[in-house]
Amino acid sequence: MLNTILSNVHAKTPLVHAITNYVTVNDCANIVLACGGSPIMADDIGEAADITSICASLVINIGTLNERTVKSMVAAGKRANDLGHPVVLDPVGAGASALRNETALMLLREVRFAVIRGNISEIKFLALGGGSTQGVDASEADKITSDNLAGVISLAKAFAKSTGAVIAVTGATDIVADASKAYIIKNGHPMMGRVTGTGCMLTAVIGAYAGANPGSVLDAAAAAVCAMGLCGELAYQRASELGAGTGTYRTLLIDFFSRLDADTLKAGAKIESD
Amino acid sequence: MLNTILSNVHAKTPLVHAITNYVTVNDCANIVLACGGSPIMADDIGEAADITSICASLVINIGTLNERTVKSMVAAGKRANDLGHPVVLDPVGAGASALRNETALMLLREVRFAVIRGNISEIKFLALGGGSTQGVDASEADKITSDNLAGVISLAKAFAKSTGAVIAVTGATDIVADASKAYIIKNGHPMMGRVTGTGCMLTAVIGAYAGANPGSVLDAAAAAVCAMGLCGELAYQRASELGAGTGTYRTLLIDFFSRLDADTLKAGAKIESD
């Protein structure tokens, strides 16, 4: 399936509309280009729905939420829903403030998401109204281990069932699930957590992959998660050879994404289904 | 002329005021520094005109347009006009939404631009009210080829005549024209299109070059277009040697700009006039 997902991305160059945070927006744009899509950022209520109309998918990221853009998220989300474009949500920091909580939950009511990607704390908050979010990173207490893996899979499937969205829970182990099937992915490297926005970037890539594969969103999301993790591994290997730090690592992450082909992805993917 | 343009930039360190999009703003600031200018970003209506007053030029980029900053663009643009500072417009995505179209056309009415730089789809939209903009990249249908080159030159000259601005149409072949003279520039590399913001960065460099050469705006814009294209070629060459991807390529683009001297530019410029 990895082959098909990537071929469609490269054949279609999907336009991805992102309403996202200003911390990592440049990296999101660059990784969408690197992975074979074409990004457009537009967050004014005066054009958000229009821009969505000419795109293949929409990515909504609440990382630097503000009143002005929340309205644009809803308008663009509804338009994407009307047009049948996949909409991807990154509920950055859900659980960390009342505003983020309320906005994330409001978005879940107003927009039908094709994929929701977050760390375990964020997903727990959305699914259970709980979790122990600490800033924008998953809390230690929530981390996925071999002991709680089955529980996280059940949670993701149940949340997928209630929302109709594919749920991607990312961390050391990643779970990508719809109501009936879950992929367990073990790609990635801890150094990814030392660069801001690797989660946002992954969400943007999911937007591109889903935009080019609207009929196979579960597979598209899983492929994106594998690809991001694998590029994270390859970047670490190269950064180690160079004796480099996190600045170079971030650059290498985009480098490897821009050169990723289906054979490399298939050879490196650590994915199994449940 | 390349010599004079660059000498003036290095002698004057022009302060460039940019009201620009948040996707590529950091790259714009860094390339202004790299090319010998000094950037300042300020988009609040409470200070936009004041900041323009202390600068040598103003760059207006509509990449992430919003109601709040449009007012600041007009206020700063009028102040720059009053002071005789060159104002450069980057009509990112003109043609892609009603808001961008109306805003770009309104700016053309309210502010006198020294340079307008866009891809062929954006320039066609502004000049003819047409074109086939697709997101923020030029559409295939609009691409400049040897077959339509003469037509694009005529279009640029006519649009220059009607606006009083130098028109820079950039793509695989670049046209920089005023009402009576056009430069045809063939520097550049396709990999520039795989990094977000190379167009925005070029516009920012035009701002710096024009700010230091307010009496020679056509030459300043042409020099900036050559310089950007040449750095794009040098960066590609180096990235290829390194086996690098688009992340490294972007870094190299700024590297080469920060070390560009007039001799290198003169040796590498592929420029002729019409």
Next chain:
Amino acid sequence: MLNTILSNVHAKTPLVHAITNYVTVNDCANIVLACGGSPIMADDIGEAADITSICASLVINIGTLNERTVKSMVAAGKRANDLGHPVVLDPVGAGASALRNETALMLLREVRFAVIRGNISEIKFLALGGGSTQGVDASEADKITSDNLAGVISLAKAFAKSTGAVIAVTGATDIVADASKAYIIKNGHPMMGRVTGTGCMLTAVIGAYAGANPGSVLDAAAAAVCAMGLCGELAYQRASELGAGTGTYRTLLIDFFSRLDADTLKAGAKIESD
């Protein structure tokens, strides 16, 4: 003292809330991660105080000031004051526009700062209502030299006394002072001025170091200034070996920060006290 400061950062991974400008926000987030902290950017009035509550420190940077976020700066600042969290101010461009001047002075009245970091022109403006700010860089006329060093130290101590804040005046020579003690730091490299945001990044690092060392804010700020300057030197050395420009230099700056340990810092720090 450098040892203790760094150990606390690494032991505590302080959450740093930044309300900052959109030009350099990504670099600020990455350098906070690189130095051992964890950044969160949130500037909406609906959550600014809530986010501050879960963090260890607050950084306020007025680089791209706007009406919307000024209110959030005050709300978050007051909350941080109530909770006893260190608040760090970067008065970017104070002196360059009436809005920046008024806002910076208003913030000094409304919020109790633990550290104020600026270039000499910005600090002079705040302390004396004068200076000759030129854009966002220190003006030539204001530069710290061996002739005026004693005067700058007196100014910093007096301003520290009147505000209760540690004052960090950075440039070729850096002064970090409270009312009774001043550190003079001679780390750094001129190439830092050719990358946008090295000042903002330093302020963000001060936020992380002070957040992990709330009882030793003078030492924390001095350690951050040394660390930034030393990484600037190491990055320059490496960039020179590579024949690289400012793009690579910026990446290396973050690389060296991400690998900085107390021994390296102690060996490289050029710090004396007055």
